Amino acid sequence: MSTLAVLARSESFSALWPELAALARAESRVVTAAGETGPAAELVALVLAVAGVEEEAEGALRELAAAGAPAPLVVGARADHRLAAALVRAGAADYFALPGDVDALRAEIRDRAARRDARAAAGRLEEAERRAFDFGRIIGRSPPLRAALDRAARIIPRGQATVLVTGETGTGKELIAQAIHRNGPRASGPFIELNCNAIPPTLLESELFGHEKGAFTDARTAKPGLFEAADRGTLFLDEIGDLPLVLQGKILKALEEKQVRRVGAVRGREVDVRIIAATHVDLAAAVRRGGFREDLFYRLSVIPIHLPPLRDRGDDVLLLAEHFLRTLAAQYGMTAPALSPTLRRALMAHSWPGNVRELRNGLERALLLADGPLRPEDLFHGGDPSSASGGHRGGSGELPFPATLDQIERAAAEAMLARVEGNKSAAADALGISRSRLYRLLTGDAEGVAE
Numbered sequence: 001m002s003t004l005a006v007l008a009r010s011e012s013f014s015a016l017w018p019e020l021a022a023l024a025r026a027e028s029r030v031v032t033a034a035g036e037t038g039p040a041a042e043l044v045a046l047v048l049a050v051a052g053v054e055e056e057a058e059g060a061l062r063e064l065a066a067a068g069a070p071a072p073l074v075v076g077a078r079a080d081h082r083l084a085a086a087l088v089r090a091g092a093a094d095y096f097a098l099p100g101d102v103d104a105l106r107a108e109i110r111d112r113a114a115r116r117d118a119r120a121a122a123g124r125l126e127e128a129e130r131r132a133f134d135f136g137r138i139i140g141r142s143p144p145l146r147a148a149l150d151r152a153a154r155i156i157p158r159g160q161a162t163v164l165v166t167g168e169t170g171t172g173k174e175l176i177a178q179a180i181h182r183n184g185p186r187a188s189g190p191f192i193e194l195n196c197n198a199i200p201p202t203l204l205e206s207e208l209f210g211h212e213k214g215a216f217t218d219a220r221t222a223k224p225g226l227f228e229a230a231d232r233g234t235l236f237l238d239e240i241g242d243l244p245l246v247l248q249g250k251i252l253k254a255l256e257e258k259q260v261r262r263v264g265a266v267r268g269r270e271v272d273v274r275i276i277a278a279t280h281v282d283l284a285a286a287v288r289r290g291g292f293r294e295d296l297f298y299r300l301s302v303i304p305i306h307l308p309p310l311r312d313r314g315d316d317v318l319l320l321a322e323h324f325l326r327t328l329a330a331q332y333g334m335t336a337p338a339l340s341p342t343l344r345r346a347l348m349a350h351s352w353p354g355n356v357r358e359l360r361n362g363l364e365r366a367l368l369l370a371d372g373p374l375r376p377e378d379l380f381h382g383g384d385p386s387s388a389s390g391g392h393r394g395g396s397g398e399l400p401f402p403a404t405l406d407q408i409e410r411a412a413a414e415a416m417l418a419r420v421e422g423n424k425s426a427a428a429d430a431l432g433i434s435r436s437r438l439y440r441l442l443t444g445d446a447e448g449v450a451e
């Protein structure tokens, strides 16, 4: 809100009110010397409407300057350069004596209004670009996805709130965590990610909380943990359901006390971190089984966001497919192929157990392997274990259910080999594995399969 401060009202200034008021915008308040004063930081012009209030004006200007407020214009009736100099010294941006300076005052008011509008427009544009950039990367307009994004948008400004993102694998849990971070008050801080099941439980504590030199045999130097690294930013804990119980307690303590203690340290260190946790398992069920602490579950799930599986997002699958084909084709310097009606039907019918990741990877493979228009079989039978497992709705499914990983991998290898007409080098390349691993997969020699 902008404010016009008037040290006394006078009819002789009435002609200028509309312009001053326009400068201060519709919500401006006119305050008098005797009455209340508006928020100092937003004062636009100080009007000395009667003689004898100059000293009061100087005092007000000094107060404004001391409060770090932008310098206001001062308008009065005395054409006196000494008064003007005194007011500017006290903190006025300029002094205009009416009626002589009326044109100059009008020009100044117009300039200021134009500058302010340009600033506001630039700010709006920047804001819009920032939002478009981050949320724009999340493709889809189906109601269940929109509901998740609306919820995320509401909690974005609340930079302290803990968020729990749930959803099947590949539904975009990390993507939404990044969007929450980038659009929120912590955007200038770090976004640190930890996949809780990617690190052996014995190393997790030191990874999260750090350690002091000599805390254990290998601790030759002190090392800060990820909590400290994420200070003033966001710590994204993926697969939080896999966190050992003892560490769950330590995370809860860190959240409550806003402090972490490195392994081997005597004292805690303050940290200011927003936790976004993600899981594809039903944490409430894990709590009931005793595998997850109830208190941490409640603490994390203050604001739960559920990302729907891709099969429940209707046409989003087509929007996503078009988006990925465009971006992947650009990446490989190719022309993006159009989606044929047959392929569209197949995309809509598939059950997408690997969700958006499966779609993206399938399209990438199909784009690289297809030598003409994309066909459903390029997408679904190209060696992706999740699609080879009979994920196509209504598909016959050559594998038993449930299949072992070995069976799935072997089926994927066979499908790829058939696709490339028995060329083992091409099949191994397309699968991203060595020829020897392909042989082992095909002969079922599981022993040496891991490389």
Ligand SMILES: Nc1ncnc2c1ncn2[C@@H]1O[C@H](COP(=O)(O)OP(=O)(O)OP(=O)(O)O)[C@@H](O)[C@H]1O
Binding pocket: 137, 138, 139, 140, 167, 168, 169, 170, 171, 172, 173, 174, 175, 176, 238, 278, 280, 320, 356, 357, 360
């Ligand atoms: N709505 C979407 N729009 C565009 N890209 C998406 C969308 N959802 C997911 N993706 C992309 O799909 C891939 C998988 O997403 P992400 O890693 O965020 O999923 P996740 O749920 O965290 O997976 P996991 O549970 O396996 O860790 C990423 O490449 C991501 O950019």
